[in-house]
Amino acid sequence: MILGIDVGGTHTDAVLLDGRKVVKKVKVLTNPEDLGSSLLEVTRELLEAVSPGEVTRAVLSTTISTNAIVQNKVSPVGMILANGPGIPPSLLAIDENSQFVSGYMSHRGIPVTPVNGREVEEVAGKLQIKGIEQVGIVSKFSSRNPRLELDIEKAAGSRFRHVSLGHRMSGNLNYPRRIATTFLNAATWEIFRQFVDVINAFMDSFEEKFPIYILKADGGTLEINQSVKYPAQTILSGPAASIMGILSLSDCGEDAIALDIGGTTTDIALFADGVPLLEPQGVTIEKHKTLIRGLRTKPIGVGGDSAVRYEQGSFVIGPERLGPAAAFGGPGPTPTDAIIVLGLAATGDRKKAEETLKPLAERAGLSLEAAAEEIFNGACRLISAAVSEMIEAVNNKPVYTIHELLEGRILKPKILHVVGGPAEAMAPRIGEILDCTVSIPPNAEVANAIGAALSRTTTELTVLADTEKQTLTFVEEGIQIPISSTFSREEARELCLDHLKKRALSFGAREEDLEMEITEDQSFNMIRGFTMTGRNIRIKAQVKPGLMADFGKGGPG
Secondary structure, three states: OEEEEEEOOOEEEEEEEEOOEEEEEEEEEOOOOOHHHHHHHHHHHHOOOOOHHHOOEEEEEEOHHHHHHHOOOOOOEEEEEEOOOOOOHHHOOOOOOEEEOOOEEOOOOOEEEOOOHHHHHHHHHHHHHOOOOEEEEEEOOOOOOOHHHHHHHHHHOOOOOEEEEHHHOOOOOOHHHHHHHHHHHHHHHHHHHHHHHHHHHHHOOOOOOOOEEEEOOOOOEEEHHHHOOOHHHHOOHHHHHHHHHHHHHOOOOOOEEEEEEOOOOEEEEEEEOOEEEEOOOOOEEOOEEOOOOOEOEEEEOOOOOOOEEEEOOEEEEOOOOOOOEHHHOOOEOOHHHHHHHOOOOOOOOHHHHHHHHHHHHHHHOOOHHHHHHHHHHHHHHHHHHHHHHHHHHHHOOOEEEOOOEEOOOOOOOOEEEEEOOOHHHHHHHHHHHHOOEEEOOOOHHHHHHHHHHHEOEOOEEEEEEEOOOOEEEEHHHOEEEEOOOOOOHHHHHHHHHHHHHHHHHHOOOOHHHOOEEEEEEEEEEEEEOOEEEEEEEEEEEEEOOOEOOOOOOOOOO
């Protein structure tokens, strides 16, 4: 048995799966002030149908990190940065708590200027006096050699509750993105740690335990206690859950559009030959460009519970959500109320839906039904326009999927997969506007929870070998080992895959889910004068995002 739980902005959805069969599904309103309580409520309901001893694992998709960033409810963070020459500090500082120290590593990972321990101690003391408890440490080219960041951490001492190190966030180059990623990791650490503590305390109440995982932005999972080190990886896990849900429930074998229509927002994603698109450099959230690997999605502020008003001769839908639809006791008109008035959904209190739409209809000079039709079509048009914009934006750049770069690929989706509460009502109209065949999978209203439940553990690892220096670095782990001057590219590949397997297993992966692949394989000769002095070898590998090995497509029934 597997538990899948998706903590969304409006509802928390949960499923209990026996193989691919949905044994039970639960939907409750999310408590935005206490996401843990919503999660525990649905878990208790699911466990009424089965004993904890029968559960093999639970996977959570949570908005806690995303919401903390969007609502600016994050911890103050001190950033200690060793930027060296090049980009001026004014372009790198996150805020007034960004401090710059000496120390520089060359692009090959060779130390040029060492860390000044006394300088670091002084900077750390200033941050401590300001009451800062979370710190991020980032040096330029730390993905080539983490030594400076480790030295700064040592010099800063144990003054802080938590320290996030830039080289552990990603093995990719891009100093500004590494700073942003490390900052967000440190900023969300405290609130995410508290969330995990709540989950662990709940689990302690059971005699028979089961492992718990968190869904990441790339559609992969991470064991919950390991996730405390990398809370930034859980940013945008909600949209990832909807994509994985569609993958698990639908036959995705061609270019397609995926929509998750919720109460507050609609998340849009695209598939190329049935494979989700990936953000090649990293996701962006609240203007922070990061190195966090994530599935490519586009959220828009239109959902079933979006507030509707009449202004300057037209209906305005969203982006605000003031509460549930009036038909469910909410404060005002929404697209869901229009859907109920039109008879497209037999749910809620139709009389309340009619009463809330009547004043709008009168202001617009329309009948109740005509006003409902206009609101409904308006919401569908807004979603369709956003889809078209995303397709155009994707087709103007190289297409990256979770597996590969598709050179010169132009997406021409003709299939529209739709999940979420309003899916059945809105999908036909959106499909008509976009000229797409519509697919609404079974259990579409809890697709995110199913997608989370069936996703496998993923991770990446980067190996850098410099045969002239005779060192090899496992970048994301901050480990360096000696190698011989004759160390080969083939040896680097073998070591990378071997350590990737160990890393994935430590993150909670199952042996049968370890579908590993090399995603980057480069080797450059280093020349001094007219003589080759060594090789610079760079190998990057991943455990592919996807569904667990024993769960194919087609959907739990």
